Amino acid sequence: MLQVKPEHLDEYVRRHEAVWPEMLEALSATGWGNYSIFLREDGLLVGYLETEDFAKALAGMAETGVNERWQREMAPFFDLDGAAPDASMAPLREIFHLA
Template sequence: MKLLPGAVEEYRRRHDAIWPELAELLTASGIRDYSIFLEEETLTLFAVLRLLPGNTRDALPAHPVMQRWWAYMAPLMEVGPDNGPSEWPLAPMFHLA
């Protein structure tokens, strides 16, 4: 994901005050241990999360709470036509368990 210039502090503020209904939705969808990191020079965001077996993460984009959150966050970041954040998959290069 990628932030727009000047949006770092507002992005952080909005996530520090995440809506309880969104946090509950993410947890109920099988998402745990969710962190978002910022690469400050390029404004690139890198999200890491753990998915429980049987998670319903793929259904999140259609949920009204997620749609409202995306609309709320859209002015701060690069988004697609549905206001969902633009995302690019990363190729795994190394993992040490």
């Protein structure tokens, strides 16, 4: 979860309407599946992904040049104290699921 700065909401959405093809390829190649990002009107951002090994998926992306460029492009949209946006990602434990 992250908080998008209010003044950047529209631009953040626009950027995700045209994610770079090489970024999409890198995500798939490093094990990111069924990946969604949800944005509430107040800027609360929630990301969801499925992967067999979360640490491996993060590490794989960290090794790509495209991820470094994407994170640098996205950083101004958030208050991160100098950290990359993906540095705040942490897995959540599922405690309920209705199929």
